[in-house]
Amino acid sequence: MCNKVAICILNYNGSKDTIDCIRSIKKYECCLEFQILIYDNNSISDDLETLRDALACEFFSFFEINPDSIDDDELVRASDSSCILFSGTENLGFAKANNWLMRFALNEGFDHVVLLNNDTELVDDSISKLLKAYSDPTVQCDYATTDIRFYSDPEKSWNAGGSIFFGTRRYYRETDVLRFQKRGELFPRVEFITGCFLLLDRRAIKKLGFLSEDFFFGEEDYEFALRAKEKGAVGRVLLSTHILHKVGATASRSSANRILSRDYVHRLNRVIDMKHYYRPLRWKLWLAITSVYYFVDSIKRLGLGRKEATAYVGNIVRLGSVLNRVSKDTFERLITMDRQALVTCFDDETLDLFANLPSCPVVDK
Structure with a gap:
């Protein structure tokens, strides 16, 4: 494989953002050897067709593959292309689709993979700079990112890595970036890196494993950070460059009911994640303390x-005590529940219904 870096991007009814993202990569990473791998999570036909048309225009060597039936001839023809689109027939979710792309990249001989959200844009050769810092033999680093700033306010940091403690995380923002820079740390250690922009190599994936598929949407980056910390892995954030993230655009258009249901899924994910991570007694202690916080926060923030x-x-x-993962079926049922159902005590029949929904397979860790 002549391409040095596999840039993995997911698309789900977001072709406009995906197209803007790949254009920024082409514009700023002209000296980097890369191949863009896009997994489409079964978008509506119009969105997928828009993406196909744009890729055909943007990349002379664009190639499309059905991920359910890949043959050797296709792989040979696709190996020299700048971009491969895998048009999936189902929505695998964030973790499972990214794992699929990473496994494909490793099987095809790539040593480095970049996970990049489709709603991000480069404003610099950030991937090249991050790869250079990551590959420095004098610096211990297992996984890395750069400063990620708001697309709507490029001077403001959304996430420059972060810290984790007792089931919580804290994003590093502008004040943290300035603190690192004043100390002369341009590639400081961090405990948490969002899956929005993440660089790994073959060695790190072998050491840490893939993203957890226990969660259909969300939590996979926090679980990865917990696992990395437990295994003594080192994460770092490069502060001499940044990318932009269109964070909040979808949330601002969401209804109050959708915000509530998404918050519910986020909280449930964390409860289940910590149940896996902690021993039973510590988990119960954590759950008791966290429940108080959730109660206060739901009044103040959710009204x-x-x-x-x-x-x-x-x-x-109650649901977190019953379930061991949040599968696609669980996620879709929760995300479509109305407000009244979410703020009314679940009866035993409802709990049994969730407990008997199909579950996603658990990835080896």
């Missing part, structure tokens, strides 16, 4: 009444 907040948090705790 729930005290009775609603009690039921809302109680549902998270």
